[in-house]
Amino acid sequence: MSIEELLNPAGPPRRYVITGGPSAGKEAVLEVLHSRGIPATAGEPAREIYRKHRDRLGRHLQVGDRQAYSRDVLEAFVTEFCDHAHGLRFYNRGIPDGYGWDAFFGLGPYPELEHAARTYRYDAVFVLDPLDDFESADDLVWAKEREIRRVHELIVQGYYDAGYRPIFVPADDPGRRVDYILAQIPVPA
Secondary structure (H helix, E strand, C coil), X not given: CCHHHHCCCCCCCEEEEEECXXXXXXXXXXXXXXXXXXXXXXXXXXXXXXXHHHHHHCCXXXXXXXXXXXXXXXXXXXXXXXXXXXCEEEEECCCCHHHHHHHHCCCCCCHHHHHHHHHCCCCXXXXXXXXXXXXXXXXXXXXXXXXXXXXXXXXXXXXXXXXCCCEEECCCCHHHHHHHHHHHCCCCC
């Protein structure tokens, strides 16, 4: 099946996740997808929800704030999943990312996350290998290099725990990463 056939807006929904830890280059990959006319998440819903929580609290989230934040992110991911009814779409992170982030903050899986991970299934998950040049002007940069690696590992483990076999995308130029991803899209049965 060609990318043109997958892009058919009248076709069945095909859902693909782009994920990885901080510094993996998700934004750049999603920008290339957008520039090529391939439907993908605009922005990063989890980041916007984080900012709303931070603004409401007047400080960065602490461990005690993470449960409410995690549930809000889960709700946004489920809504985005359910709103997509036809054709191909790439998601900026997916529901099982919650396993990794919650584990990083010492939280265990909760029933709503478990239910959503079983119910709302993606066709494939692409994990971007971390880039070596973590630089960002973003106001959410907080992680040290070892924390970045740990979050990445926990996110990957979350997808394995949810029953996925992630496809790993090597660190490279964003355009070549997109070419690699498109070449790896599983052919629907």
